[in-house]
Amino acid sequence: MTDQAQAFSDERRGLILINTGPGKGKTTAALGTAFRAAGNGMRVLVLQFLKGSWHYGELDAAKALGDNFVIRQMGRGFVKIGGAEADPEDLRMVQEAWEEARQAVLSGDWDMVVLDEINYAISYGMLDPEQVVETLRQKPELMHVVLTGRNAHPSLVEIADTVTEMREVKHAYQKGILAQRGVEY
Secondary structure, eight states: OOHHHHHTOSOOOOOEEEEESSSSOHHHHHHHHHHHHHHTTOOEEEEESSOOSSOOHHHHHHHTTGGGEEEEEOSOSOOOOSSSOOOHHHHHHHHHHHHHHHHHHHHOOOSEEEEETHHHHHHTTSSOHHHHHHHHHTSOTTOEEEEESSSOOHHHHHHOSEEEEOOOSOOGGGGTOOOOTTTTO
């Protein structure tokens, strides 16, 4: 079998993928992978750990796919970090999101689970990375899990099959151009 033929083998196994780094596009890449999975008949669940206060175009696109593609916003939006303690309400919401994520991963009901912005929840000290690692080690063999957000924890990077780091080279915001509907949200 050629290398290319082997790369496109029908043998299936569940992968752990991480999109991390300081550049834009981590969620966008994860959603692209999720839409591809749905297009191949897979059931996809996207849990967004911190997002929740804005309406994103992806929410409308996902509705068109029906029950095989579900996005749930589990947070309130931006969270305060640094200097002050995390808001107890944000901590509660992250813990609820994690419990739903853990149950979804272990349930076997989904072919792919995207844990959007989970790396932020971990790096902000709102979620224990070892809980996440332990759950990922128990995931069903054929389930794919995608984790997004800057500063992926080393223990997650270690168990992942594929890690992509987005690096910002240039961004329109540096020219004073605000986020554009259809591109950033």
